[in-house]
Amino acid sequence: MTPEQLALRDAVRALLDKHSDVRAAIETPHGYDKDLWARLCEMGVLPIPERYGGSGATQADTRVVLGELGLTPSPLLSGVIAVEALLASGNVSACERLLPRIASGAVATVIWPWHEDAARFVVDGDQAEILLVADGDGLYEVDPAEVTREHVPTMDPTRRLAAVRLEDASRTYLGPWSAGVRDVAIAALCAEQVGAAARALELTVEYTKTRVQFGKPIGSFQALKHRMADLHVLVETARSAAGAVVDEVSAAVAKVYCSEAFFKVAAEMVQLHGGIAITWEHDAHLYLKRAHGSGQLFGSPREHLDRLGRLIPR
Template sequence: MNLAFTQEQTELRRTVRDFLDKTSPEAEVRRLMETADGYDPDVWRQLAGELGIAGLTLPEEYGGAGCGFVELGVVLEEAGRSLLCAPVLSTVVLAASTLLGLGDDAACHDYLPGIADGTTLATLALTEAAGRWDDADGITATAARDGQDQGRGWTVSGRKAFVLDGHTASLLLVVARTGAGLSVLAIDAGAPGVHRVPRATLDQTRRQADITFTAAPARLLGEEGAAWPVLERVLDLAAVAVAAEQVGGAARVLDMAVDYARTRVQFGRPIGSFQAVKHKLADLHLGVESARSAAYHGLWTAAGDLPDLPLAASLAKACCGDAYVTAATENIQVHGGIGVTWEHPAHLYLKRAHSSRQLFGHPAHHRQRLARYVLAEQAATASPA
């Protein structure tokens, strides 16, 4: 596995960073935090249309660029660095990966071109009140055939919670239980029987919503009852995607801490010259670089569609989630009193660090998952007694 970036991927990083430095500075992030939508439609159109980010990993037949998950990871790392307020994770990772994974050609042709050009905002409505991403048995939303549509249509009833960008998405991919098992159904967000309420969250840079469905008209995607294996892979891809974003944020707060330690003078010398501060920053650097390696391993595993994706995803999510929270916390410690003020950006990264650590499974969950994989591997390779 070659973990070096190509010239094209390096140029993509430079282009995205330059764009986000102009369109997502701290002042703009704070402005968007106070808006109802939580993102700038003009910036999203530029990201999707001019830079082609929304269709980066989509096949060319659907209007995409046909690139891989490594390129998307480069974008997500830069997005995490700038605290980009945009529906990249919900639309580009969750929704698009779900549509592709279900293998419904008609649905892909109907929905993916709109995602690629930025005109369709989509999201996956999976979690319910418990907030569990991995609990297939806990899904209580139901789907039934619509008797008024001669059996061709469906209706969905139930409640979904913690839906990423659920208040602005125009296309909702809802996981519901049918007679055959768990299925994914597409629902127009403006359809009757759909009620969306924005959820108050700690991290105002990433919006969530609670959605109630009351016999909402829906379209079955893929094979009825066969959705969970597809969703498991989608969640692994999402874990890798968030890990890349976390690395970008962790590297940014490390840079903030180092810059402040160089310029903040105490007792007649920069605080970065004190051994305690130097050791703290060195430990942070080690943690961030270790997390970066785990995230990049996950990206290359996802790009190659390798069978050990679940292992790589859990490794990346566990390592990067903890590294980001540690880096964001220590950044505030290095800054001292100013680091806990509203005017300083340190708290914005700390909130994003904590919120992203919960997405798609806490690091403790992924460490348990890793342990199960290791034990299963040992049992499979053990010699008979």
């Protein structure tokens, strides 16, 4: 990371240490801490150019922030996708109208892919103040007041998903839909997965230093040291895969690898914590649920393996 990105990482980490409360956030009606989100937006974490009211942060800068969020609920992932879709559309007037609002904290999301006037599992779809729709060819804006939407409870309470019915809502054409938006979305998600996996491993290592078995901290046992060392290698290789997304092939590789790495780390977190990990009060189950849910978001590992089979010549 650049010196600027390291400073951003440290600033976000300090903010989260003081203000992030995952349990309290998921129990709010909107599923995230609005004050924390406002603070993040003030820091300029969204990849919006200065000409459109942003800080000039890059996608790489935003992925640093996503990596720090861990399980902290926020509309950042959906915002990243909406920003990229708007910029890729080439519609300057739409960017001038919508991007300053997003930079100021307005929740934005993209219904993608759209079909048959309905979509399920739209990230932040029930909270979005700016609602974009992609049909594979074009990008459209829809008035949120004209759609029917509702929160869809899933096994992962830290990710806000919704069912949205467009029905007869009017759509304003903004410009072409760029296929590259999908790869940007995957790169952002992978950065988030790696950050959550790293945090899960960090918590596990800390716990094994304090849990005593047979008169010794379990972290001193060689077998467990080897397991945690393997997890460390897995997280760091996943970090490399997430940072190497430049095209369809590398995006598909990263989605497969980061999804499986996060799930492995989360599962080992449960195992190494023992009985306490299966209690509602402990966060281990939240990491496992986030790992499972994020693995299916934007295409499962199996779907991306099939995608790689089509993209890579034999």
